[in-house]
Amino acid sequence: PAILVLHGPNLNLLGQREPGIYGADTLDSINKRLSTQAEQAGVSLDALQSNHEGALVDRIHQAGADGTRFVIINPAAYTHTSVALRDALLAVNIPFIEVHLSNVHAREPFRQHSYLSDKAVGVISGLGALGYELALAYALRDLRIAH
Numbered sequence: 270p271a272i273l274v275l276h277g278p279n280l281n282l283l284g285q286r287e288p289g290i291y292g293a294d295t296l297d298s299i300n301k302r303l304s305t306q307a308e309q310a311g312v313s314l315d316a317l318q319s320n321h322e323g324a325l326v327d328r329i330h331q332a333g334a335d336g337t338r339f340v341i342i343n344p345a346a347y348t349h350t351s352v353a354l355r356d357a358l359l360a361v362n363i364p365f366i367e368v369h370l371s372n373v374h375a376r377e378p379f380r381q382h383s384y385l386s387d388k389a390v391g392v393i394s395g396l397g398a399l400g401y402e403l404a405l406a407y408a409l410r411d412l413r414i415a416h
């Protein structure tokens with residue numbers, strides 16, 4: 270796929286997980302909207318959620334070989350812990366946008382550091398599920414300009 274959307278740990282519980290912070294949308298409904306948005310632009314999109322750091326690393330490596338042009342990633346808690354995800358994204362050299370549903374800067378101090386942000390094209394945090402759609406709009410525009 271041209272665009273890969275990655276969701277980190279616990280995001281499979283969206284809709285029931287702390288809805289006051291993360292909203293009422295399920296991951297499935299978010300992914301469906303993104304698929305429709307990409308389809309309308311004639312661009313292929315794949316989405317993966319995993320609770321396992323290594324599975325996300327493996328999928329990023331695969332992206333480096335399968336022609337993926339842009340990654341949209343909500344690394345969830347791995348944002349604040351994972352040198353491995355940072356290194357994987359740098360290894361495949363695919364541009365990426367970091368998305369968070371909540372405003373991580375308005376929460377606990379440990380959420381304010383990201384291992385990815387300084388390497389991201391951009392970071393969207395606090396706009397809920399809309400953040401993914403805005404990130405995708407950017408990626409689609411970027412791909413259009415690039416070819």
Ligand code: DQA
Pocket residue numbers: 278279280343344345346347348368369370371372373380
């Ligand atoms: C999150 C923010 C992270 O701090 C947290 O660990 C998550 C979700 C967000 O989307 O707001 O699991 O990435």
